[in-house]
Amino acid sequence: MKTLVSYDIVEDKVRRKVFEACKDYGxxxxxxxxxxxDMTHNRREELFQRLRRIIGRQEGKVLICPVCDKDLRLSKAIEVSAGMPEEAAEAAVSYPGRSRKKARAG
Amino acid sequence: MKTLVSYDIVEDKVRRKVFEACKDYGxxxxxxxxxxxDMTHNRREELFQRLRRIIGRQEGKVLICPVCDKDLRLSKAIEVSAGMPEEAAEAAVSYPGRSRKKARAG
Known part of the structure; x- marks a missing residue:
């Protein structure tokens, strides 16, 4: 199942470890x-426990949230990179749950 | 429907406007x-268009993602604040989709 992991960590070293842990889980x-x-329930739980150990008593917040296909289809994203031409910036909308072609059709 | 809005904005002034827009939408x-x-489909669309205007051609990313009740129940969060005693840090796990009492039951 698709999963979002969002974190807000004060300490650079701890944030770095959280970053690496998320990458380790693909x-x-x-x-x-x-x-x-993509994460299975067990892998989410494993990552969660690992992040708890990493954060320990340091100040920080983590949210691990599975996102079903229906929610993904309803989600929308804006992605504008520096120096993007106007038309590209205008069209820089994507739908994480849909393939690029369908997204372009708006 | 519950909704997550995550953003990654380089420019402070733009980030501030995105922050204010999210607050304006409750x-x-x-x-x-x-x-x-909580956001209706229309309100999500309205906020999305407003954020697009705010970001324009500035470098930035936004994700607006509805999260159904089932996904919320499966989600887990860690919230540790500075100086939290050990036991509290240990227990600082919450389940955004469940009431605090049920969450404490683990």
Missing amino acids: LTNVQYSLFFG | LTNVQYSLFFG
Whole structure:
């Protein structure tokens, strides 16, 4: 099941470890502190326990949230990179739950 | 429907406007760049268009993702604040989709 992992960690070293843990679990870093990818229930639980150990008593927040296909289809994203031409910026809308072709059809 | 809004915006002024827009739509700032709250389909679309205008051609990413009750029940969060005693940090697990009492029961 697709899963979002979002975190807000004060300490750089701890944030780095959280980042590495998410990568170890095959997730993709889609925003500065947001990962996205496929995870089974067990893998979510494993990652959750690992992040709890990493954070321990350090100040920080983590949300691990599965996202079903229907929610994904309803989701929308804006992705504008520096220096993108106007038309590209205008069209820089994507639908994580839909293939690029369908997304372009709007 | 509950909705997550996550953003990754380079420019402080633009990020500030995105933050204010999410608050205007009644969402709660649950992490540095993550908002959460109830939104209808129309309100999500309205907020999406507003964020698109705010970001324009500036570098930035936004994800607006509805989260159904079932996904919420499966989600897990860690929230540790500075100086939290050990036991509290241990127990600082919550289930956004469940009431606090049920969450404590683990």
